[in-house]
Amino acid sequence: MNSTRTRVLIWDRPTRIFHWLLAASVVAAHVSGELGGNLIDWHARLGLLVVGLIVFRLVWGVVGSTYARFDHFFPTPAKLRAYLKGDWRGHGHNPLGAFSVFALLGVLAVQVGSGLFANDDIAFYGPLYDLVDQKLSNRLTGLHHLSGKVLLLLIGLHIGAIAFYAHVKKDNLVKPMLTGWKEADHGESAKGGGLLALLLALGLAAAAVYGASGAWLPEPPPPPPAAETPNW
């Protein structure tokens, strides 16, 4: 049996870099958001980075390599049934894990999306705050806090599932996410996701960050000249 074991490339390099960058920036964003103070400025920068990462992943899910593509791991009822019966033999995200991927991406999108319009009732305003009125901003701030809790829950589930696979099913999911390769007795290495696809994904991600940063918003009117400021 062992003689037929091969190495299969599961996660291409962009997917791996995306994953670990996302993990690191979400942790840093959480910590800076909880601590507050002047770190809130870093919280905002990290949020913009996450916007770029999510858009990158969405594009990569269409133009990336085999196992990174959404159509490869989209959890259809048939695939789910097969998986729950123990008949699923694929690589990459299993049909149940695919739910986790989509849930994490969706909640993260809500998280950063609401944060762009949020305020902290102190001195921080999200980069797109000017586009909404204060009432809506307050509601989005509430959503930002709520989805943050949901996100922590999903991350806990994600890590719990990986631990379950490692200890109970004896399947190390972390290693392929680090090296890209998995030892298996079947399967084909990932194909596609060339330089052009990478450039497209990076370009769209950069455009999204630019849009989210509000840098394109009209400059606020300059303050009146000092001579006109009353001395009271």
Added chain:
Amino acid sequence: MKTKFLLALLAVSFVGTAAAQVKPEEAIKFRQSGYTFMAWNMGRIKMNVEGQYNKEEVIKAANAIQAIANSGMGALYLPGTDKGKGWEDTRVKPELFTNKEGVGKVAGAFVKEANEMAKVAATGDAAAAKEQFGKLGGTCKGCHDDFKIKK
């Protein structure tokens, strides 16, 4: 003994009337106005520590925050004002009225950093003002996290 008791009674009823003069709706409005006014001044400090630093502007803003911080706004949290409408629905959590120790802690921290902000502003040291602004904002957050409804 009797006089002392009467005096105490008088004092209590006097304090009672003094507090009752503010109607709940007004109390909530005063609260909200205080925080809104401080928000204007926090924004001014932020603009100055991030852009071109104008010492006089920061002093004005820091002094305004210090004055409000030391105005004894706690007196505006009358019993029964855990719900109600001032300029808008109050966003205070009921815990503010029950967790006296916790409120005292965050309020004390805020007053301390607001006083320090005014002191630092007077020196005109932009870097120190920026750092102190962060600390001050942190104490705002300390109260918001525990005693303000997020919606």
